[in-house]
Amino acid sequence: MSQTERTFIAIKPDGVQRGLVSNIIGRFEKRGYKLVAIKLVQATEALLNEHYAEHVGKPFFPKMCNFMMSGPIVAMVWEGKDVVKQGRKMLGATNPQDSDMGTIRGDFGIDLGRNVCHGSDSVASAEREIKIWFNENEIVNWSANQSIWIYE
Ligand code: UDP
Numbered sequence: 001m002s003q004t005e006r007t008f009i010a011i012k013p014d015g016v017q018r019g020l021v022s023n024i025i026g027r028f029e030k031r032g033y034k035l036v037a038i039k040l041v042q043a044t045e046a047l048l049n050e051h052y053a054e055h056v057g058k059p060f061f062p063k064m065c066n067f068m069m070s071g072p073i074v075a076m077v078w079e080g081k082d083v084v085k086q087g088r089k090m091l092g093a094t095n096p097q098d099s100d101m102g103t104i105r106g107d108f109g110i111d112l113g114r115n116v117c118h119g120s121d122s123v124a125s126a127e128r129e130i131k132i133w134f135n136e137n138e139i140v141n142w143s144a145n146q147s148i149w150i151y152e
Contacts, residue, residue: 003151006036006077007084008129009091010118013071015108016040021074024104024117027090028078032150037077037130037139043068050132060113067113075133081151084126087119 011024029035043051048065055061078087092103096115099106109115120126130139144150 001081003081005083006079007087007120007126009076009078011074014114015116016072033078033080033083034144036079037134039075040072041075043073077130084120084123091117091119
């Protein structure tokens, strides 16, 4: 399994407003994943239509879009072995009511429309989403000295 797999993780406006940025970043850092891109973004309707293409036209979409544009989002790319699947596990189930304790949504969320974070659901989605949120030159290739203590 590739140690250079990448996923797109976002801290939604509720997570930023509630001061959860450092906690969420800290979980990925401490787990051993490598941060290769990060920025604070004000989402636009065009960007969200692209990012959530599969949900455009669904009844919840307009409200969800307004919420996603209500404040800044922390957009990130994290890299490491199996990071897409592991990242989803760290986030917890989409609805915080179903998320296990110890996951981000389970620890910090109550309502579906305020579930604090986003994570790509497959390697293909990750590649698609990273291209939507980041330019090529915003992603940094670097080697983490700690990798020999993370990977055997
Ligand atoms: N969502 C919502 N109402 C719904 C369904 C989804 O507000 O009825 C929001 C929810 O915050 C979710 C996002 O839309 O995180 C995207 O939904 P998806 O099923 O893709 O879940 P995710 O990939 O975020 O776990």
